[in-house]
Amino acid sequence: MRKTVLAGNWKMYKTQAEALEFLKGFVSHLEDTPDERDVILCVPYTALGSLSKNLHGGRVRLGAQNVHWEDCGAFTGEISAPMLTELGVDYVVVGHSERREYFGETDETVNRRLKAAQAGGLTPILCVGETKAQRDAGETEAHIFSQLEQDLVDVDQSKLIIAYEPIWAIGTGDTCDAAEANRVIGLIRSKLSNPDVPIQYGGSVKPTNVDEIMAQPEIDGALVGGASLEPESFARIVNYKA
Numbered sequence: 001m002r003k004t005v006l007a008g009n010w011k012m013y014k015t016q017a018e019a020l021e022f023l024k025g026f027v028s029h030l031e032d033t034p035d036e037r038d039v040i041l042c043v044p045y046t047a048l049g050s051l052s053k054n055l056h057g058g059r060v061r062l063g064a065q066n067v068h069w070e071d072c073g074a075f076t077g078e079i080s081a082p083m084l085t086e087l088g089v090d091y092v093v094v095g096h097s098e099r100r101e102y103f104g105e106t107d108e109t110v111n112r113r114l115k116a117a118q119a120g121g122l123t124p125i126l127c128v129g130e131t132k133a134q135r136d137a138g139e140t141e142a143h144i145f146s147q148l149e150q151d152l153v154d155v156d157q158s159k160l161i162i163a164y165e166p167i168w169a170i171g172t173g174d175t176c177d178a179a180e181a182n183r184v185i186g187l188i189r190s191k192l193s194n195p196d197v198p199i200q201y202g203g204s205v206k207p208t209n210v211d212e213i214m215a216q217p218e219i220d221g222a223l224v225g226g227a228s229l230e231p232e233s234f235a236r237i238v239n240y241k242a
């Protein structure tokens, strides 16, 4: 039985005070959220500590947005799994397209980060997806299969979440057609050794399209950027109508 996982990725938004304000507004909407839906907030490092102390009994779980492959060392600007787990973090986004595009993340470093996350007790959310140019050239499948093949070397698929995020749909309002997202996610699943890995869709998920997206049989959740920044909006996504 695959888990349903709804995760907000705040990216570089919200100070600590703003994060706490969000949480106050958000948790009041979770009373009727079905227990089998995992709700995760992947927030800036600076907000992890105070959110962790205010999570109200664990209905909301915490995620970070990156993790280094070493536990400690001379790696200015990086953060390690022990530093995150000490703060009560359970999940971490790895290989987001913004990391790959702007910060030189490669499939090799993604693989190292995935393994370190798991060794350190974190469940990674691995992001894969194609650019518009790759889609137009008919290279979507080949690109994603290549990412999976390299990123997942020696990665434990019993402690893994994957997010299919077509890059052209991120932050653009140009959502991937739900049936097409379902098709690609089915293909991703066909490449995994563990069919129970939850696979999310990400890319302009909103309160207005989440019901259709979540109705697709292969889609196990959503990784939500912009629409996770407002409590009511993310609550509507988490409380999608099945």
Ligand SMILES: O=C[C@H](O)COP(=O)(O)O
Residues within 6 Å of the ligand: 009, 096, 165, 169, 170, 171, 172, 173, 202, 203, 204, 205, 223, 224, 225, 226, 227
């Ligand atoms: O990690 C989240 C994705 O990049 C999606 O962002 P978005 O919902 O703002 O399109």
